[in-house]
Amino acid sequence: MHSALQVTTMDETTITFFRDLLLKKKQGLQNGSLQEGIQVVKEDLPDTVDRSALESDRNFVLRLKDRERKLLKKIDEALERIESGEFGTCDACGEEIGVERLKVRPEATLCIACKEEQERREKLQPS
Numbered sequence: 001m002h003s004a005l006q007v008t009t010m011d012e013t014t015i016t017f018f019r020d021l022l023l024k025k026k027q028g029l030q031n032g033s034l035q036e037g038i039q040v041v042k043e044d045l046p047d048t049v050d051r052s053a054l055e056s057d058r059n060f061v062l063r064l065k066d067r068e069r070k071l072l073k074k075i076d077e078a079l080e081r082i083e084s085g086e087f088g089t090c091d092a093c094g095e096e097i098g099v100e101r102l103k104v105r106p107e108a109t110l111c112i113a114c115k116e117e118q119e120r121r122e123k124l125q126p127s
Contacts, residue, residue: 021106026075074107
């Protein structure tokens with residue numbers, strides 16, 4: 001493994017591409033963000049099944065909003081890495097993260113090999 005301080009060798013055009021991609025992704029999340037959830041009051045629903053469905057829907061919306069919030073944070077962190085010159089470098093091994101991987105997940109912090117290793121270790125841990 002190499003030092004985690006290795007700096008990526010992306011040219012300015014590639015960096016600009018990823019900055020724009022991240023900003024578009026961020027804007028899309030902010031503009032398409034879920035509304036405050038379902039606005040129906042429980043007491044307005046006549047039966048238990050309707051109230052139960054409403055609770056289920058609210059929980060689903062809350063989980064989605066939490067995922068959006070976490071993704072926005074990761075996007076902001078990726079934009080910070082672009083500014084600091086650390087974008088595209090794996091946090092674990094210091095190697096460059098492949099451009100094709102970054103096109104799919106520009107907020108990625110691990111190369112494919114390190115991500116697969118992380119997932120393998122997580123599967124081995126008892127729940």
